[in-house]
Amino acid sequence: MTSQIRPSDQDLWSTIATGDEVAFGRLFDRYARAVYNHVFRLTGSWTLAEDVTQATFLVAWRRRGEAAVLVDGLALPWLLVVATNTTRTEWRSARRWWAALRRLPPEREADADPASDIVARLDDERQMTKVLAVVRRLPRAEREAVALCLWSGVPYGEAATVLGISEGALRSRVSRARARLARMVTDGNKQEDER
Amino acid sequence: MRDILDTPAERDLPPGTAVRMRADLMTSIRRPRRRRTVRLGIATVATAAAVVAGVAMVPSGDEVQHLAMGSSELSPTLHQVVKQCLEWNTQMERIPLSMNDVAVAAEQDHRGVVLFMTDTGYFTCEVWMQPHREISGGANGERVWPQRDWLPGPVQRLLVMSTEVDGGDVAVTGRVSARVQRLVLEHGDGQTTAARLVNGVFGLLTDDANVTRSAELVSYDVNGVEIDRRPLFRPSDEFDHCYVDSSGTLVYGKPGADCRPAEPWGR
Numbered sequence: 001m002t003s004q005i006r007p008s009d010q011d012l013w014s015t016i017a018t019g020d021e022v023a024f025g026r027l028f029d030r031y032a033r034a035v036y037n038h039v040f041r042l043t044g045s046w047t048l049a050e051d052v053t054q055a056t057f058l059v060a061w062r063r064r065g066e067a068a069v070l071v072d073g074l075a076l077p078w079l080l081v082v083a084t085n086t087t088r089t090e091w092r093s094a095r096r097w098w099a100a101l102r103r104l105p106p107e108r109e110a111d112a113d114p115a116s117d118i119v120a121r122l123d124d125e126r127q128m129t130k131v132l133a134v135v136r137r138l139p140r141a142e143r144e145a146v147a148l149c150l151w152s153g154v155p156y157g158e159a160a161t162v163l164g165i166s167e168g169a170l171r172s173r174v175s176r177a178r179a180r181l182a183r184m185v186t187d188g189n190k191q192e193d194e195r
Numbered sequence: 196m197r198d199i200l201d202t203p204a205e206r207d208l209p210p211g212t213a214v215r216m217r218a219d220l221m222t223s224i225r226r227p228r229r230r231r232t233v234r235l236g237i238a239t240v241a242t243a244a245a246v247v248a249g250v251a252m253v254p255s256g257d258e259v260q261h262l263a264m265g266s267s268e269l270s271p272t273l274h275q276v277v278k279q280c281l282e283w284n285t286q287m288e289r290i291p292l293s294m295n296d297v298a299v300a301a302e303q304d305h306r307g308v309v310l311f312m313t314d315t316g317y318f319t320c321e322v323w324m325q326p327h328r329e330i331s332g333g334a335n336g337e338r339v340w341p342q343r344d345w346l347p348g349p350v351q352r353l354l355v356m357s358t359e360v361d362g363g364d365v366a367v368t369g370r371v372s373a374r375v376q377r378l379v380l381e382h383g384d385g386q387t388t389a390a391r392l393v394n395g396v397f398g399l400l401t402d403d404a405n406v407t408r409s410a411e412l413v414s415y416d417v418n419g420v421e422i423d424r425r426p427l428f429r430p431s432d433e434f435d436h437c438y439v440d441s442s443g444t445l446v447y448g449k450p451g452a453d454c455r456p457a458e459p460w461g462r
Contacts, residue, residue: 021224024220024224025221028217028220029217032208032213032216032217033205033208036208037205037206040203040206041202050208050216053208053216054216054219054220057220058223058224061223061224117209124203124206127202127203128202128203131199131200131201131202134199135200146200150200151200151202181199181200184199185199
C-alpha cells in the first residue's frame with residue numbers, strides 16, 4: 001500500500017533552497033491562486049494580477065536561500081507581502097497602466113477563455129474598481145493590512161511577523177481602516193442625500 | 196461597511212494562463228539570463244515637442260540594434276512597434292499623436308521602445324512582440340506637460356521597463372539637456388550600456404543584461420567629464436534636490452532651501 005504525503009511548506013522550501021525546480025513548481029501550484037487573487041484585490045485587474053503573480057514567484061526563486069521567508073512554517077504570508085510590494089512598485093506612478101496594454105494574437109484565440117468567463121471577469125474588475133476607489137483613500141499601510149488580513153485571510157499573527165510589526169500594531173491598522181471606511185461611507189451617504 | 200469591503204469571489208487562473216505562466220517560470224529559473232517573462236515599469240511625469248529623422252544600424256555588443264530617429268526611417272519592426280504604441284495611446288491616453296511625432300525609437304530582438312514628442316506633451320512606450328506570444332508592453336504619457344521646458348538636472352527619465360522586479364533587462368527613454376554629450380547606464384554589475392541621444396531625447400535597450408537595483412544613469416559633457424549620476428529606478432517624483440526655473444519658480448521636487456537651477460530643455 002502506498003500513501004501520498006503532502007510535503008509541508010517547510011519541506012518544500014528546504015528542497016527549493018537546494019535549487020530543486022520540481023519543488024518550486026509545487027510551491028507555484030500550491031499558492032499561485034492565492035497570490036493571483038490577492039493581487040487582483042489590490043489592483044482591480046486580472047491581467048495585472050497575472051503579471052505580478054509571475055513576478056512574485058520569480059522573487060521567491062531568487063530568495064530561495066533565505067529561511068526567514070517562512071512564517072510559522074508557511075510561505076503564503078511572505079508571498080503575499082512580496083506580491084503587495086511588487087504591486088506597490090507598479091502603481092507608484094498614477095499613469096502606469098502597462099498591464100492593460102496587452103492583447104491576444106490570433107493564434108491564441110482558440111484556447112482563450114469562454115466569453116462568459118471574460119464577461120464575468122470584466123464584472124469583477126468593475127466591482128473591484130469601485131471598492132478600490134474607496135479603499136485607496138486609506139493610508140497605504142492600512143490599505144495593505146486590509147488586503148492581507150481581511151481580504152486574503154492571513155491570520156494577524158502571521159501577517160504581523162512578515163510585515164515586521166507587532167500584532168497589536170497590525171490590529172490597530174485594520175481597526176483604523178474600518179473606522180475610516182465607515183466615516184467615508186457615512187459622508188458619502190450624506191452627500192447622496194443632499195443631492 | 197460590509198458592502199465596501201465585499202470583493203468579487205476568488206477565481207482560478209485561466210487554465211491556459213496557469214500552464215503558460217508555470218512554463219515561463221520554469222524556463223526563467225533554468226535560464227536566468229534570458230528572462231523574458233515579466234514586464235515591470237516605472238514611469239515619469241513630463242516632456243515636450245518635435246520631430247526628427249534618420250535611421251542607423253548601431254552595433255551593441257554582439258547584437259545589432261536598430262535605431263530610428265524619425266518616422267520616415269523606421270524599420271518594418273519598428274513601424275509595427277510605433278503602430279502598436281499609437282493604438283495603445285488611442286485606447287488609453289488619447290494624446291493627439293501621429294507617426295510624425297516619433298522622436299526616437301530603438302529595436303532589439305523582439306522588442307522596441309519609442310518616444311513621441313508633441314508640442315505640448317509626450318508619449319513613450321515599450322512593445323514586446325515575441326512570436327506566438329501576447330503582445331505586451333508599457334507606456335506613459337502626458338497630454339499637457341507644464342514642465343516641458345525644464346529638466347530636473349541634466350537628464351530626466353520618462354519610462355523604465357524591466358524584465359524583473361528589480362532589474363534584468365531594461366528599456367529606458369527620457370530627455371537630456373544640451374550639455375549632455377554621452378549618457379551611459381551603469382548596470383551595477385560592472386557592465387554598461389550607452390544610450391542613443393537624439394536632439395535632446397534618448398532611448399536605451401539592454402540585451403541579456405543583469406541590470407541591478409543599484410543601476411545608475413551617468414551623464415558626461417563634451418569633454419568626457421561626468422556631470423550627473425542618478426539611480427535608474429528611483430521613483431520619478433523623488434529628487435535629491437528641488438529645482439527652480441529661471442524665474443525662481445519651483446518646477447521639480449518639494450520646496451526646500453537647497454533648490455538648484457532646473458536645466459533648460461529644447462530641441
